[in-house]
Amino acid sequence: MSxxxxxxxxxxxxxxxxxxxxxVEAVAVQLELSNDPGLATLRGxxxxxxxxxxxxxxxxxxxxxxxxxxxDVLPCxxxxxxxxxSGAEKHRREGQTSELVWTGPxxxxxxxxxxxxxxxxxxxxxxxxxxxxxxxxxNIPRICEALIRSADRGVSITVVVESPDRxxxxxxxxxxxxxxxxxxxxxxxxxxxxxxxxxGDSGKPGLLHVKCAVADGRWLFLSSxxxxxxxxxxxxxxxxxxxxxxxxxxxEGHFTRMIEAGILVRV
Numbered sequence: 001m002s003x004x005x006x007x008x009x010x011x012x013x014x015x016x017x018x019x020x021x022x023x024v025e026a027v028a029v030q031l032e033l034s035n036d037p038g039l040a041t042l043r044g045x046x047x048x049x050x051x052x053x054x055x056x057x058x059x060x061x062x063x064x065x066x067x068x069x070x071x072d073v074l075p076c077x078x079x080x081x082x083x084x085x086s087g088a089e090k091h092r093r094e095g096q097t098s099e100l101v102w103t104g105p106x107x108x109x110x111x112x113x114x115x116x117x118x119x120x121x122x123x124x125x126x127x128x129x130x131x132x133x134x135x136x137x138x139n140i141p142r143i144c145e146a147l148i149r150s151a152d153r154g155v156s157i158t159v160v161v162e163s164p165d166r167x168x169x170x171x172x173x174x175x176x177x178x179x180x181x182x183x184x185x186x187x188x189x190x191x192x193x194x195x196x197x198x199x200g201d202s203g204k205p206g207l208l209h210v211k212c213a214v215a216d217g218r219w220l221f222l223s224s225x226x227x228x229x230x231x232x233x234x235x236x237x238x239x240x241x242x243x244x245x246x247x248x249x250x251x252e253g254h255f256t257r258m259i260e261a262g263i264l265v266r267v
Contacts, residue, residue: 024086054153096247105236115231138227161175216248
């Protein structure tokens with residue numbers, strides 16, 4: 001294998017890790033159809049096939065690196081490299097790995113990562129969409145900064161929160177205020193309306209007590225931790241990060257269907 005071909009194989013693998021397989025394969029199709037046009041022509045053709053600005057930027061960077069590092073490699077060969085990398089990445093994504101996540105006393109029995117670190121990883125990994133669900137949100141500046149970074153990349157963000165201010169007998173607080181106006185204005189924020197809730201024998205309504213974060217149907221973080229400063233620092237909290245497999249997409253789809261059915265409504 002020539003140095004140029006090796007370079008393209010590495011760059012194709014990198015792009016396949018960053019983008020959905022459908023986008024990588026759309027780029028490969030455009031390259032297959034090309035008759036070795038100039039880079040500007042290729043950019044235009046590929047831009048028309050990719051709706052997301054963030055995805056277009058990543059592909060443009062790939063084209064620039066190809067032009068500067070392996071310009072002698074023909075488009076048809078680059079297309080083969082992209083198809084191969086996409087197939088390998090899809091196979092890898094079909095497998096599922098799990099990792100324990102912990103906040104609390106460290107007794108060094110098994111290596112554990114902390115809750116906030118993993119929430120940030122899930123948010124920063126997203127290329128298309130993020131779902132965040134939490135009972136409580138309070139004083140989480142680094143999470144808010146990560147959500148803004150994701151919004152800047154063109155990621156669609158859905159936040160589902162509890163709303164104690166709508167439930168009789170509970171202290172009111174505003175999740176929108178905790179997120180801050182910049183984050184709140186760039187996310188779809190949803191609640192479970194009081195009138196839609198199941199009730200116990202006493203008439204007391206149920207609570208939205210879920211805590212999870214999902215990105216691109218690939219990463220799922222389930223935890224006892226709310227999105228609060230104490231949950232990230234002094235509480236004892238246990239969670240599980242799942243990567244790959246069907247479960248992240250199933251959870252994402254479940255909340256999407258609840259929104260479509262009007263069980264969750266936008267604030």
